[in-house]
Amino acid sequence: MNGAAGQLPGLLVCLRATLQRELLLVLRRPGDMLNPLFFFAMVCTLFPLAMGPSEEQLAFAAPGVLWVAALLAMLLSLNSLFLSDHADGSLEQLLASPQPLVVLALGKTVAHWLTSGLPLVLLSPALAMAFRLPAGTIWVLMSALTLGTVSLSLLGSVGAALTVGLHRGTALLSLLILPLAMPVLIFGARTVSLSAAGDTYSMGLFALAAYAVGALSLAPFATAAALRISNE
Amino acid sequence: MSNTLSAHKLTLVRGERCLFKGLNFALGSGELLLLEGRNGSGKTSLLKAIIGLLELETGEFQWNGMPVRSQRQEFLSASVWMAHRVGMKPDLTASENLSFESTLRPLNNCDIEEALERLGVLRLKKLPLRSLSAGQQRRVGLARMLIARATLWLMDEPFTNLDREGRDLLTGIISDHIEAGGLCVLAAHQDVAVDVPTQRILLE
Numbered sequence A: 001m002n003g004a005a006g007q008l009p010g011l012l013v014c015l016r017a018t019l020q021r022e023l024l025l026v027l028r029r030p031g032d033m034l035n036p037l038f039f040f041a042m043v044c045t046l047f048p049l050a051m052g053p054s055e056e057q058l059a060f061a062a063p064g065v066l067w068v069a070a071l072l073a074m075l076l077s078l079n080s081l082f083l084s085d086h087a088d089g090s091l092e093q094l095l096a097s098p099q100p101l102v103v104l105a106l107g108k109t110v111a112h113w114l115t116s117g118l119p120l121v122l123l124s125p126a127l128a129m130a131f132r133l134p135a136g137t138i139w140v141l142m143s144a145l146t147l148g149t150v151s152l153s154l155l156g157s158v159g160a161a162l163t164v165g166l167h168r169g170t171a172l173l174s175l176l177i178l179p180l181a182m183p184v185l186i187f188g189a190r191t192v193s194l195s196a197a198g199d200t201y202s203m204g205l206f207a208l209a210a211y212a213v214g215a216l217s218l219a220p221f222a223t224a225a226a227l228r229i230s231n232e
Numbered sequence B: 001m002s003n004t005l006s007a008h009k010l011t012l013v014r015g016e017r018c019l020f021k022g023l024n025f026a027l028g029s030g031e032l033l034l035l036e037g038r039n040g041s042g043k044t045s046l047l048k049a050i051i052g053l054l055e056l057e058t059g060e061f062q063w064n065g066m067p068v069r070s071q072r073q074e075f076l077s078a079s080v081w082m083a084h085r086v087g088m089k090p091d092l093t094a095s096e097n098l099s100f101e102s103t104l105r106p107l108n109n110c111d112i113e114e115a116l117e118r119l120g121v122l123r124l125k126k127l128p129l130r131s132l133s134a135g136q137q138r139r140v141g142l143a144r145m146l147i148a149r150a151t152l153w154l155m156d157e158p159f160t161n162l163d164r165e166g167r168d169l170l171t172g173i174i175s176d177h178i179e180a181g182g183l184c185v186l187a188a189h190q191d192v193a194v195d196v197p198t199q200r201i202l203l204e
Helices: A011-028 A031-051 A055-078 A083-088 A090-095 A101-130 A135-163 A170-196 A202-230 B043-051 B068-077 B094-101 B112-118 B134-147 B164-179
Strands: B004-014 B017-028 B031-036 B058-063 B079-082 B152-156 B183-187 B198-202
Touching: A011 A101, A011 B094, A031 A055, A031 A101, A055 A101, A055 A135, A055 A170, A083 A090, A090 A101, A090 A202, A101 A135, A101 A202, A135 A170, A135 A202, A170 A202, B004 B043, B017 B031, B017 B043, B017 B183, B017 B198, B031 B043, B031 B164, B043 B079, B043 B152, B043 B183, B058 B068, B068 B079, B079 B134, B094 B112, B094 B134, B112 B134, B134 B164, B152 B164, B164 B183
Parallel strands: B031 B183, B031 B198, B079 B152, B152 B183
Antiparallel strands: B004 B017, B004 B058
16 A cells, blocks of 8 residues: 555655545544534624624624634634544554654644634635625735634644543633633734724734744644643 | 563552552563453553553563663554554544554555455445444454554454454464464453463463
8 A cells, every 4th residue: 555565654645644534534524524614604693693784893893703703613623633533542543653643643633724724714705794894804814814723723732632531621621722822813803903904914914924833833742742641 | 583572570550559560571473472360450551551552650661672662663663552442433434444554554565455355344345434343343453453564463352342253263363473473462351272372461
């Protein structure tokens, strides 16, 4: 199959196989992916109904509402990241494999972003239009959400790995992740509102990008270590 | 090439209980180590400690005379662990599960179809694992041992859920492996009728 007989298959082969496995699993159970997406869409459509039709008010509240909804939707999806692997014993098999756990954890996290972060980003323009955000702001919102959800997936994977051994770890997971997610929320929402007001917003995007790069380089190692600890 | 797995003065504590203290063994190529003992006596914990999922209180394992700790990746490349649970995704088919597994460790020349054929579950390869019976799932899990190029097999109650024919098949697979110079550590309640050099450890 993959790799020559007798040799440990390469890291990229392993990363690709992990991605493929996770995406296939989501395809078999699309509900896991759709739930957070529905949550995001619901919160964002209920807000305008509750706040009344004043365009000014809507555009003012939009960045905050969109970002809070995105953050909560990501949290909602994180809980299940390692839960099923823990339940069916395949996590132990991953831990007992000679492949570096970092690569397997990264593969799972990338798959998580592709199935929960990316759909939010793609859905956001429609919701932004419902909030009457200016057309020029929509791509800023999309880039900010892309960078932000990448960070949230990565940070969240650490929390999910730490709480995987606990029954009802959801509350604890949120408590662990929220403080780390605050910069993402603040920079994300602020960037979008600055852009909507016609001010310079690039600093915010840079900060989000820096945060995402930092998370990408540190979080997989923390996730791998956390998985080992919680499997003791 | 001959391989050895040895344990030196192992002590393992789980919670408040000391499962074993000062345990030693030395296993060479072509030998089977049977772990015996009642439920909860620490058979699974010992297997988990070998594969590195549990931290030992004291003592160490050596693989080919070197501490496992210092050569974790080589050791894991040479071992494959069959846990009490099958450890595969119930939503994926047998071939999907195994083709993912095949990227996790070095492979031998036995491909997935061959392994499933030998275990008598080839015709089920396109069904999701959840729709298979427990015994059939176990057979798919055993295919992992056949495709991996591992010299050390760690097996936790591998005969569970298997029918008589499956047990005979597995006994044959294990003795083939050992006769080819492999090592096997096997935890079991019932006696295993394998005609190979066997050591026994009775855990209290």
